[in-house]
Amino acid sequence: MKKTFSDEDLVKNMSLYHLNRHLKKKPIEKYHRSIDASALHDREKYKKKAEILLLNSFMHHFPDVKFENFTCESPDFIAKLNGKKIGIELTEVINHLEMKKVESCLNKIFRQAEILLEQEDTTKYRGVYFLEFNTHFKLDNPQFQQEIILDIYKSIRKKTPVGCVKKIRKSSHRRNVFITHEYNLNLFDELCSEKILELIEKKNEKFPYYDTSVDECWLVIVSDMNSLASRYTFIQNRENLAEVKSPFHKIFHLENLCGNITSIKA
Structure with missing residues (x-):
């Protein structure tokens, strides 16, 4: 059966991120080697590597975070930060x-x-x-x-x-x-806050099934600015995000090009 992706495709994907001066190359490469050494299926390895790339900007805001488990599913990653075991659930918000x-x-x-x-x-x-x-x-x-x-x-x-x-x-x-x-953004390319809130509601429903051994569980919502379907210019009605109710201990919205982060629940 022909593969739908290859290691070469991932290298090419990483190359685009390497053009971004914000990329933390050494930890990314180390984490990718850890994923390669795992018992995950090749398709899951590819998915995990792509997710780690999306988390790159997150690591700039939390430079002390150390990822420990890449093979878990609910949440996507387990990390250590300030002596706490943190579960990180990663999800992409599709704008288009x-x-x-x-x-x-x-x-x-x-x-x-x-x-x-x-x-x-x-x-x-x-x-x-x-x-x-x-x-x-x-x-x-x-x-x-x-x-x-x-x-x-x-x-x-x-x-x-x-x-x-x-x-x-x-x-x-x-x-x-x-x-x-070519990523030319439209000046009025808004991301409706309702899309973010709907995504949080869906994740809230799955929260009871997440790993209970973690001290905290964080939800990181990413807008992949290297994707035509995910990119945006501004969040419409951002004030609505302050009203969110969720069992997640912290919720962030992150865009992975310039690394801008919004704390939805602190």
């Missing part, structure tokens, strides 16, 4: 549900274009390419998907936009070809 499927399809297209370029000459084309597309192009047809792959391939080879590619920007990368979206 309609973009989730589109983004998943685009990521597969990016991977196919990467393979074409790497097969031709990895050394020549290595780098991180940020692409912006014309607004009208179809993703629901395999024929159109192939055309998009070729437009991306030609744009990178010619160093200028071709076909559906509107803009292209390149950053250096030491090893591979990595293609991603």
Whole structure:
């Protein structure tokens, strides 16, 4: 059976985070090695590694936190902080549900274009390419998907936009070809506070089933700013978050690009 992901894909995912000057590289690499050494299934290892990447900004706000257990499920991680055993439940808030499927399809297209370029000459084309597309192009047809792959391939080879590619920007990368979206945020791209509150309510229902051996259990809600479906510019009606009721000892909302954190329950 063909894998739906690979170690190489994770390396490429990490490469984008390495461009972020906030990345705490050494602990991330150590935690990833610990996950590799665990008895988790490969798919679960991939998921845990991706979650640790999302928690990177959290570690900047809590530099003394030490993760001890990566293989647990409820909550996602066990850590030590100030002599306490802390359970950390991590969840992503999706701001644009309609973009989730589109983004998943685009990521597969990016991977196919990467393979074409790497097969031709990895050394020549290595780098991180940020692409912006014309607004009208179809993703629901395999024929159109192939055309998009070729437009991306030609744009990178010619160093200028071709076909559906509107803009292209390149950053250096030491090893591979990595293609991603250009993250231009809309000035009025709000994240409704109700989405955060609904997510907290869903997690509240599962709280009785979490590990009871921890001293405290924290909920960390992440907006993955490297995702078209998760990114936002501001939280609408932020004051509503102050009214939250939850058995979690602490609740935070975190965006992983600049590392801004909001304490919802302290």
